[in-house]
Amino acid sequence: MADTSLGTAEQLRDPNYTPPLAKAVPLGIQHVLAMFVSNVTPAIIIAGAAGIGFGSDQGALGFPDMTYMIQMSILFAGIATLLQTIGMGPIGARLPIVQGTSFAFVPIMIPAVAGLGVNGLAGLMTGVMIGGMFHFCLGFVVGRIRYALPPLVTGLIVLMIGLALVEVGVQYAAGGVPKMGTPDFGSLAMWGPALVVIVVTLAIKFFARGFAAVAAVLIGIIAGYVVALLMGQVSFGNLAKASYFAPPIPFKWGFEFNFAIVLGMCFMAIVSAIETVGDTSGITKGGAGREATDKEIEGATFADGLGTAIAGVFGSLPNTSFSQNVGLIAMTGVMSRHVVTIGALFLIVCGFIPKIGALINTIPINVLGGGVIVMFGMVCAAGVNMLSDVNWNRRNMVIFATALSVGFGLQLVPEALQHVGKTAQILLTSGLLPAAAIAIVLNLVLPENLDD
Structure with a gap:
């Protein structure tokens, strides 16, 4: 039930209403905490696939590059969210839609960059840019192609995304990738913190209420991080090397046209657009008790595409609307887009501070693995849930x-x-x-x- 101290029932259903600042700020930060781990995880996975080591400063790609990718994921999630909440002409739904790095693209991106380092990232980011522009253009026709993607198709696609990612989660939880020759891969020392993450996440999810249940994965990862720290698996050696401020760099990884990657990004843009349509409808139904208008759906799709294209220019990954935040709006009953704007501004500030990316980079791979096992399993479950309508x-x-x-x-x-x-x-x-x-x-x- 909504907190009526935030405003009247009518005000809380109005996207243009701003609650008292003392309550709007924590509500905005709550949105950030609910999506934070899911937002940075794809960057860590793709960086690892490209050959960027965890906590390593060795080789052509290392600690600074991993930190940069995490930093850009945070920054452009905030910028893409602002495109949705504030808008720009026809761009943006002007609804409380939180944007973040999309898991849907990960199964396509991994083979595109696997072991290729900078060369792989150059082709990938070019694909992200072009795919984002294609995604933007879908805003003109999104309402007319929905018939081709009923729950049978979209549910299967989401299920396949989850199945493609589960292997990554188990590998990470066991200590990395077997072919990397990690001596203690699969040992109890590796699995211990990962299992702590899984157990704590499930306990919080099922026995807690309110925001704690929404942020269960984040709390689980914190618990696993503490255990890993006590076991001596956390290193802060690189944290001091990170600066306190750094701007995004255009074409950080270069520019290279790869037809396969571009085609893959464009195809997945269709999936992402349909996901955004569903999230937009979920927000208006859950927060305002109405269907989303055509203008809102088109604006949301335009913002999705533009946010992704801009992110690709600066070496970040595709963005999409985050479904967990749709549930958070339904839980709080606060429909204000300005609350989410506050969260977006917080993300943008953090995105300019490499120290934050470096701190995230201290999370051991096995701890991250425990979290992504749960997250990727939830992707599979979401696909099964969609298929239940078939x-x-x-x-x-x-x-x-x-x-x-x-x-x-x-x-x-x-x-x-x-x-x-x-x-x-x-x-x-x-x-x-x-x-x-x-x-x-x-x-x-x-x-x-x-x-x-």
């Missing part, structure tokens, strides 16, 4: 079975594509794009009355 007749079961078998099979056996070109490998080995393509095509061409 009418499971013979037609839909055949579509789902075919798409899942091909997509998940290619994910499990990427060597099956070793004789195709590099472009096809990047697009297909995650399993996500082939599964989605099969589901979309079959859903469009197979007649609805197939069971008759």
Whole structure:
């Protein structure tokens, strides 16, 4: 139930209303805490895949580069959120939509940068820029393509995203990536803090109420971090090297056009746009008890795309609306976009301070692994929840079975594509794009009355 001391019921449903500052500020910070871990995790994963070491200053890519990617994730989440809450002409829903780095793109980005260092990041960031511009253009047609993405398709896509990421979570919790030769990979010393994160997160999620339940993963990671610190797994050696202020650098990683990456980013932009449509509708229903208008949905999509394109210019990853914050709005009953603006300003300030990114970079990989196991599992669960709306007749079961078998099979056996070109490998080995393509095509061409 909403706190009526914040304003009248009518005021709380108004996106343009600003609660008293003494309460608006903590509400804004609460939004940041609810999304913070999920926002920086993709940057850490992609940096690791590209060859940037955890807490390492060795080699061509190391501690400063990891810190920069974390810093940019924070900064551009704040900027993209401002595009949504404040708006600019037709851009922005002018609703309390919190933007952050998207997990959906991670399965496509990992093979694009795997072990390639700066060269991989140059191609990826170019893809992010172009994909963001494509995403922006979807704002003109987003309402007309929703029919092609019913729960059967979107639920499968979200489920595949989660399945593609679960392996990363387990590897991190066990101590890294096996081929890196970590001596104690899989040992109890590695799994201990990770299990603490999982247990504490579940305990908070199920037995706590209010904001604590929303921030369960953050609290779990803090608990695991403390255990890892006591076990001597946390190093602060690089923290002193980070500066107190640093601006974003245009084309930090260079510019390199890779058709496979661009195509992958554009395809995932469609998925991200549909996710944003759902989140926008969820906010207006949960906070104001109404459907989102076409103008709000279009504005949200424009802001999604522009935020991603700008982020790519400065070496950051794609942005999307954050669903956990939609739930937070429903929980608090506060629809004010200005509350979220306060949170966005906080993110922007933090994004200019590398010390914050360096502090996050002290989180041991196994502690992060415990958190992402839960987060990626929740992605899978969200996909299953979407699929619960499907009418499971013979037609839909055949579509789902075919798409899942091909997509998940290619994910499990990427060597099956070793004789195709590099472009096809990047697009297909995650399993996500082939599964989605099969589901979309079959859903469009197979007649609805197939069971008759």
